[in-house]
Amino acid sequence: MQKTSDIIILGAGLSGLLIAAQIREKSPEKKVLILEARPQPGGRIRTVRSGNSAPVEMGATWLNSSHTRLLALIDKLGLDLVQQFTGQKAIYEFSGHEPHQIVHLPENGGASFRVKGGSDRLIHALIKKLDGVQIRYNEPVTSIFESKENKDSKKGAAGLLSVETSGHKEAFLTGLVISTLPPRLLTATVNFTPALPDEVMNISSQTHTWMSESIKSGFTYAPDNTFWLRPDSAATFFSNAGPLTEMYDQSIDGKHALVGFMHDSFHSRSKKEREGLALEQLNRFFGKSASGFMEYHECVWSEEVYTHSPHKNFIVPHQNNGHPIFRQPLMDGRLILAGTETAATHPGYMEGAVIRAEEVVRELGLG
Ligand SMILES: Cc1cc2nc3c(=O)[nH]c(=O)nc-3n(C[C@H](O)[C@H](O)[C@H](O)COP(=O)(O)OP(=O)(O)OC[C@H]3O[C@@H](n4cnc5c(N)ncnc54)[C@H](O)[C@@H]3O)c2cc1C
Incomplete structure (x- = not known):
């Protein structure tokens, strides 16, 4: 049987890493595990570095003066613009x-x-803050369900959740899952038992994942x-x-x-x-x-199967980004949705990822 984590974060992009870093800073005793599907962190932040060439941004690149939380984070991490x-x-x-x-x-x-120096500097600076947080790569999460292992639950009657990945035989146990997957990808690729409410499934399926069709x-x-x-x-x-x-x-x-x-x-x-x-x-x-x-x-x-999930019907850019349904706790408070598309302001952008990450940590009573 897997050891229990206090919190399992799905995804090691900007949102997942920032949530983990803030929990680590404010509540270092909490046992946090990040499960990431790709072999590397960053998600939609991807800077290609090769030989003596300039770093080339394949994902997120620009920010502006209205991105105040991202600017504050960049400053805190000692990075320059x-x-x-x-x-x-x-x-x-x-x-x-x-x-x-x-x-x-x-x-x-x-x-x-x-x-x-490159957008990935943000990612690497956050990872440096994660001393004691375990990040497991090549662990695509496939299902989340009520666990029978409720003995040591800190959630009382609600019990623990089991998180299964295709990379690992045994499920990971936790009292709280924070997903940072784009909502459309989450509900299209991860099975939930009990099922998520129909409204969440329907809205997620019609939610645009920002820039996920771009080249x-x-x-x-x-x-x-x-x-x-x-x-x-x-x-x-x-x-x-x-x-x-x-x-x-x-x-x-x-x-x-x-x-x-x-x-x-x-x-x-x-x-x-x-x-x-x-x-x-x-x-x-x-x-x-x-x-x-x-x-x-x-x-x-x-x-990129860990960013984009194909859709038959046209989804308008930013459609349903920031929808309030994404900020309601699910599975009796044991599942929280984060990630940039769930932010009330600047959803889709790095700024949205930071805003929602900070909000989630505050709502856990840590911020
Ligand atoms: C081409 C492009 C250009 C962009 N340009 C800009 C820009 O100029 N400015 C700006 O502000 N924003 C830009 N963005 C958007 C920006 O990249 C995102 O807002 C931000 O990186 C989102 O971070 P996130 O952590 O919320 O999500 P993501 O970065 O998508 O992170 C989600 C993580 O979950 C992982 N994952 C997926 N499925 C699973 C699974 N089943 N199990 C476990 N892990 C899983 C993914 O691998 C990923 O690491 C751009 C995006 C793209 C693609």
Whole structure:
């Protein structure tokens, strides 16, 4: 039989790690276990680091001055910010039938920032705060049910919950599960006994997982080939013709990259095809210099089974994000839903992940 944890957190993304770090800080005697499906932490924060190239963000990248809880966390963790460089002009391609044009960007467009050195610095800084918290990777949770092992329950009549994963033979026991999975993914992939209320299941199934259909693409370049930073060029582009719809400079500390989004419809092409088509577009905008890249990186998030769960009907971006039903305790108070899509404000964004994590810890009487 598995040892009992006071709290089991599902997911080692920003939400799960922050909840664990705050519980650790405020109540170090609590036994906390994090079960993570992937072999690594971070979830939708994924920074690709390779050789001497610039770190390339395949997931969360930007924040702004309205993201006050995230800014406070970044400050507390001793991390720095870097302002996103956009330049004063951008390339704009209205359609595939007309030549692209240079447009001037508005002066007061509102600055956005990145975590200096890469978004994954947030993840690694939080992990450093988790001394004594066990994180088990490669443990996709498959079911949560009432346990028969209620003898040492601290929850009295409500008893313990058993959490089963496909990575481990025996179930993990706990008095409290905090899920940070996107609600749609949670209810589509985890079985609950007793079943969750119909309303929770229905709303979850119609809840958008922010950015889960997107494709991110990035090219890294050597310091002597930063063609987009030349005065006669533009460091930002927007295109209706694609395949890349928008792209930005992601240079840092003398290392250089152009990173952006590819239209979702290219998900069925091969990586080689996407790379070739993206490069054709860069050649169209910047000339042959673009072909002298160091590395190409991409992430097709709709293929990430621990983020995206396919849906037949169109779900509007942000649909049901922040729905109040997600902030009601379930399973007699033994299951709490967290994760960015459950936040009342800024749901979907890193800010929402932080807001809801802090709220959950407060509601446990620890904050
Ligand atoms: C391409 C892209 C670009 C983005 N850009 C921005 C941006 O610029 N700014 C911004 O603020 N936000 C952005 N976001 C959103 C941001 O990434 C999220 O708001 C934030 O990372 C969510 O953190 P989370 O911990 O709530 O969820 P997640 O990061 O999704 O964490 C959930 C965790 O649960 C794990 N998991 C899943 N299933 C199971 C299971 N069965 N058992 C155990 N573990 C499981 C996952 O592996 C994951 O680690 C972007 C997201 C993407 C995908």
